[in-house]
Amino acid sequence: MFAQLTESINQRISSWVSRRIPPSKEKVLSHKEIFVLPTRWGLLFGAMVVLIIVTGINYQNSMILAMGMFLIAVMILSIVFTYKNLSGLELSYRQSQACFAGENASFEFVLTGKNRSNHIGIELGWVPDKFSIVDVLDGKAVNCQIDYQTKARGLLAPGRMLITTTWPLGLVRAWSWQDLQAQAVVYPRPMESEEHWGSAEGENENSGQTMNLEGQEDFSGLKTFVPGESLNRVAWKKYAQTGELYSKEFTNPGIDPEWIDFTAFQIADVEMRLSMMCGQLLSTLDKGRPIGMKLPGLALPPGTNFVHRQNCLTALALFPDHNSRMQSQGIGG
Amino acid sequence: MLQRRFHHAAFLGPQALLWLVIAQLFAVLAHYDIVPVTLLIFAALLVGVRIAVMRGRLNEPGRWSKLPIVVLGIGLFLVVNGFQFTVETAVGFFVLAYGLKMLELKSRRDAYIFGFLSILLLTLGLLFSQAPFFTLYIFLSMAVCLLALMSINSRICVGLLKRNMTNVISMMLLAIPLLVVFYLVFPRFGPLWSMPLKSNTAFTGLGENVSPGDVANLARSGKRAFRVVFNGERPMPWDLYWRSLVLDNYDGIAWKRSFYQRARDKKPVSKGSAAEWDYEIVVDPHNLEWGFALENPAIAQGAAFVTPDGLVRFNTSLKSPTEYRISASSLEKELVISDFEKSQFLRMPRNLNPRTRSWAEELMAQYLTDQQRIDAVMTFFRTESYYYTLNPPLLETDDRVDEFLFDSRRGFCEHYASSFAFLLRAMGIPSRVVVGYQGGEWNQQGGFMVVHQYDAHAWVEAWMEGKGWTMLDPTAAVAPSRVENGIRDAVAGEDTFLQDNPLSLARFSHVAVINWVRNQIEMINYKWYKLVVNYDQRRQSSLFNALFGKNSAWHLAYATIFIAVGMFITIGFMALWPEWCRRRKQPVHYLYERLVRKIQVRYPQVHTGMTPGNLLEVTQADSKNMPELTQLIRTLEQCLYIDTQVAAKDLKHIQSAIKRVKISPG
Structure with a gap:
């Protein structure tokens, strides 16, 4: 009964907040979206002020009364100070870092002060995750990275984040809920599998074999590391000696390009299928082999570079909306 | 989503600890004369322990190592104070408990409580003195406490101290006008209940009984006994006999009061006033029930009464500076004795x-x-x-x-x-x-007379x-x-x-020069008591009478409401001022934002960062698009991108057009 009541109250507040603070990519906080309430320290402070005033009255001591008045003034001013600490703060969403499900996706925001204002001890984050604390001084832009614990693959939109501060005295908390339309791609959690893969249509006869290809490639030499190449191929020993990055080259280019096909999997569970595809994609690419991927309505031709890898993972993450979403982002075809 | 609770760092930085220790120093110093030295040393040792823990020289004291320290502290307190329960021992115990809190000062929670205790202890210092310089000391120490609270709540960074200090100073300066208004308006009334704890401070002054040597001892004290302001003429020095005690019983060694005299000293008589001298006296607190007056006084004002022997008496012992007005006459005298x-x-x-x-x-x-x-x-x-x-x-x-x-x-x-x-x-x-x-002693600067303890006489x-x-x-x-x-x-x-x-x-x-300085200090003291400390119900109502006319009970209520509303308007003004400034500087931008907010009700994807062109795309994509809205956006687009100032008339026009726009949620 009580839980139901709080639930419905929460719902109402939630929809009221959505109406009052519509999502937008950037926002200057103003009185329309800032809320202020005392913290428990503020309440304790208030109780202490009452105690002091009663002492002043009972001992008929004017100066104790005056100190009580002073502390009331401090309480009122700390409301104004805390409010002003949040007001005029300009927030904008910059970018996000994709991650695998279960890891932390990191979002980057830019905080600026309008009119060279100071904003100190601003805490940003999504309840109940860890919050980042930022100081914006003299209105200078500050980048702020916030991690978000992901659970499932897909396009993650964490929604309303909490921007809050108790500065200066910690007696009052000012806060605002803002949906800055932050989004991050969450790839499926990679899963090891012994499943066969390959084209279901059998256009590649050779591809029916298992993934057991280790040891068939031979180390042939080193070449300068190109950003985007797999870190697994970096010659770390060489790096330790010379301080420069080289990647190992393997001879065995003769192997046929492989395909990972969504429809080739036997497992009914889509999420698991995607996870397995992800795992196989990664393990193949880590070995430096070209691999292509087929999803319903999408075929990414075999490749080995970083962009290809990203595209494949993104397609897996966005399944089943991969077509429309990726086209809108200019990927694949 | 609407949850606000999240995990806070419970960590307390060294700068916060430093400021808390400084705040503690200020708070304890305010009580240097009533707190026993042993307790002060004990508290200092506890601070040392905390700093050693902070620097990693000692381990965080566990429950079993804290216990003996607490027992030791309480034992020390009992040894020093015994089982007395007075305001002074209570404050002493407060200092002890407050010092012990230092022992477990590790989280933000402890730090807040400690900071609040510092404020409370500082305030209690005013119980024992309300002198102007002491009050100033307490007020400035409050700034240190605020700085400590601010340090708890901020992270270490470059220029932290300067920034926090600037903020504390601006907060203190802004608080002063508020404090003045609150102090003037806050209703004054008598004690709500009688406090169980009484003060046992030894005041300098004449005692209940006068033993040989008492008066001579007083001559060694330069403390003030009371102050007098004469309305009208000032008596000559040899007429200034301030009577306070009649002793009728001689036992061969000392003069004392008999039981008969004691009873007489409690009996009020009413006397008509045929004023020869008219004067006001402010008695410094001496913890006894009597006042001082020239011969044959009649109380004109104040909570005092006159006994048959022409002595001024109060119903309670004086714990704070007390004021009364006397009309004294040397004409009326009792000529019969039983x-x-x-x-x-x-x-x-x-x-x-x-x-x-x-x-x-x-x-x-x-x-x-x-x-x-x-x-x-x-x-x-x-x-x-x-x-x-x-x-x-x-x-x-x-x-x-x-x-x-x-x-x-x-x-x-x-x-x-x-x-x-x-x-x-x-x-x-x-x-x-x-x-x-x-x-x-006549104070020329202030126009009043100070009577010191060394003026004691028999x-x-x-x-x-x-x-x-x-x-x-x-x-x-x-x-x-x-x-x-x-x-x-x-x-x-x-x-x-x-x-x-x-x-x-x-x-x-x-x-x-020294005498001039002394008189100035004395005058500041006097004005302080007269104008600030003794601002009571009577003065409040006379101030309000002067400000708002007679019948001020209602006016007082009105004034309170008025000032409360005024306060909130002021706060709102302070908070919203920057936004209003912007609105004045960029009126078109402001109007544009207003329109965008209206449109947001229906099209949540719209935001203020969008150009009017983007806005048009969104609104025109909708089948039920409104031609007047399109027109309005076009107009705003022109206004936004032209170089010249937009005329006030046009702005008004746009404003009313925006008001007319009605958009229902899609």
């Missing part, structure tokens, strides 16, 4: 002081009237070699009056008054010793047929300068004035 009273004022111990008694008999035989006899004794004092000194030889025999009058002949007012009253009684004249203050009153009780001062006969110029001149030759206070400014009052 036989019982007469016998009361003639009583003296049998068989003591035979030489004085026989001298009294001689005088009785020699002169016919009481007046002649008194004059003869006064002349005797004046002509014989009596000395006024604060260092008299000790009187050791049983017959002290004899010893003083005929052998040592050196003494101060108390000796003269005591022996003179004895002599009068021996001659059959009813007499009593009166104790109070004589004289006072003299005699004798009952004369047809004249009633008459004031007689044998000291004036021995040392006229005591009465005319004060005690400093009277003992100028022997350097005993304020001899226990070598640094007291009063000692150097013959140096013009």
